[in-house]
Amino acid sequence: MASNIKRVLKCSGCERMTSESATKDVLVSHSAKGGKKCPSTKPVKGGPVRYRTVVDAGRDPATGKRIQKTITADTQKDLKSEVARLTVAKDDGTAVVPSKMTVEGLLTKWLDRMKGRVEEGTYAKYETMTGRLTGRLGALLVKELTSTHVEDFRDYMLTEGRVHGRQGPGLSVGFVDEMLTVLRRSLNYAMELKIVSMNVAKGEFTSIASTVRKQYEEDHESEEPWDEKEVKAFLRGIRNERLFASFLLSLMGLRPAEVCGLKWDAVDFENGILSVHSTRTMVRSTKVLEKRTKTDAGKRRLLIPLPVLAALAALRAVQEAEKVTAGSAYADKGYVTATGLGEPLNTQQYRRLAYRLMKSTGLRQVRLYSARSATLTLLANAGVPDQVLADWAGHTSAATTRKHYVKKNPQTLGAAREVLDKVLSLEP
Template identity: 45%
Template sequence: MGEPIKKIQLKNGDVRYRFVVDIGADPTTGRRRQLTRTYDSKKEARAEYSRIRHETDDGTLVAPAKITVSDWLDTWLKSATIDVEKGTAANYADALLPVRERLGDRQLQQLDEEHIDGLVSWMLTSGRKRGGKVGTGLGVRSVELTLGRLRSALNVAVRRKLVVRNVAQYTKIPREARRRAAAAKAKRIPWNADEVKTFVAATRADRLHVLMLLSLLGMRPAEVCGLRWAADVDLEAKTIRVENTRTIVEGEVEEKGPKSEKGKRTLPLPGPVVTALKALKARQADEKLAAGSAYVASGYVLVDEQGMPWKTDKLRRETYKLMATAKVRKVRPYDARHACLTYLATSGVPDVIVSAWAGHADLSFTKRVYIHPNVEHLQDAADQLDALLG
């Protein structure tokens, strides 16, 4: 083999040292790849030539590539979402939107830790594009999701030898941001028993009364929207089957089963809910007669006066209107689920039953996320200690 380092002379008379080295076949095209490098000294050229040859033989060489961050995210998403549901795939893509906006045009191999730190800082201060005031900061949870997806994408890039290391691996969300997020979460308190009773009483005459009751049974909004008269509601047995959800994915309605097998459950209905369901069914029969041929027999429990099924965004808007009319504290519709499970857990219902009612596979998750004891609940503990210490 001849001398790999060639001495060259530039037009201005300067001397440089150049080499061309094979680095194996392109993993996607199979074509032969070569690198050309030029250095000021022969010593530098020899050292770099030896390094490249060693890493090529060892299978650790990361060859230069002009792929951008957005290009790589496109590639990664195709493989990462092959076996996931449409909604999950949409969540993956949404989580990476801030990365595309902030770093998408940058070459993948030019990314460094400062870029990722800057991305996190921008997201926390001014990265919001929807779901609130544009230009304000996103929540810590949103930033965590973005970092998680980006780390996964970069791990695959490392494995495919597109980058040397995962520059997002050790990025942290500032402690102060986490502290503020925890404080905001602590302020998000679901209704107590008195607030639930006030809301139920105030909405009793409303057409949506029974749908509010179903939410207060701990059903998710998507489960309420997906409830069907024939398949899921048994007024004779006084039960409902939770087996269908109706959600919005990328602007389109998607129907699917619950998140897990445990999510598929049959719930016995309290008397007031049975009565309200019967009243709603009779009312919908009258609405069908009134609408005539314009009525859409969709078969869902939650429909408008023309029989058209609702989506979760409409359920959310109408729920907020009812809260304002009832003059109760505004909470997220999903917090009705928290209120239900907290009430059951603090009323002596065994933990395993509360978890089964919620449709959770993990008992500890139910207790950790959905149970919110308040001062009134703690008073029960104080009363028990009275007997011990008195």
């Protein structure tokens, strides 16, 4: 490598650092700034002397082209030390290639690679997240991104990041967590491309602190689901509602997307069995996506409670009559939760109807997912085993059901009180 080292001197004509020729102190032909050939061949007398060489940095993983890197140093010793470092980095795979890719360019490239590898709804969420990341970090070169940039982005999103909505200026801890995950994954991809040698988003202080999480949970207490009295009051108040059966499905534990995706061919009236295997979800709040349940656990067959079975039969009869009345105007698409002309409701329409009915019955408004939580909590209080609860809800893990859906309340702890009634009693 020493034979490839050249001295570079400052040109007296254009002041660029230029290699000298074989004849001492005569500069090789070179271009001045702007691309025009410099007429001078004389170095600055007594000017700085530096040393330069070119090393093989491997091949660009994206194009396969050979990469050569020019190194310049003040002394031959420094130059040889840098050459040795780059040689080791090349051999152990940690060398990075020269790149002017921005964070925006990286996120675009990563997002393009994810297309077709995840479900459409997940991809749409990634698009939203990469858009927010690009807005704050996109102009930076990937190689210039630091953990401090990531920390600043995280703090901004937690305190000022909300664009729409009325829940305060900051975004939720969960959503910011997901954005940081997307950034980490894209930087992992940058490491594969040899653009960077480390992932700065994996730094010790780039994640959300436990104290911040705890404060967020205290400020955003989870919604208390309906108790049994409220469930019954709601059902009594909407018993004459056309889609009474649909709300019974929600209150037997189905997700809103499962209720909207349910078709009549999944209802076995003879054996009283409901097959849950399809959903209708919203993408970007504008597009309806029909798909199978996300997990195998979500695909399940449930015994239909008798009140629900009766309500479903009544709704089926109503739809048959509507079909006759509407004639050719009826869109017979086979959905249970549909309009009077057969068009299926999407989850937004279904939620709006639910909230309107909650208001008309004088009950406090809860999310439809809280109605699902109410059901699972009531089943847990009745002594239904955890695994049965998870299977009924369509969860892979019983721990998930317990942690996120079964809410602690005095009724949940009733069995403990019954035991203590006897233990602490002074009666013989």
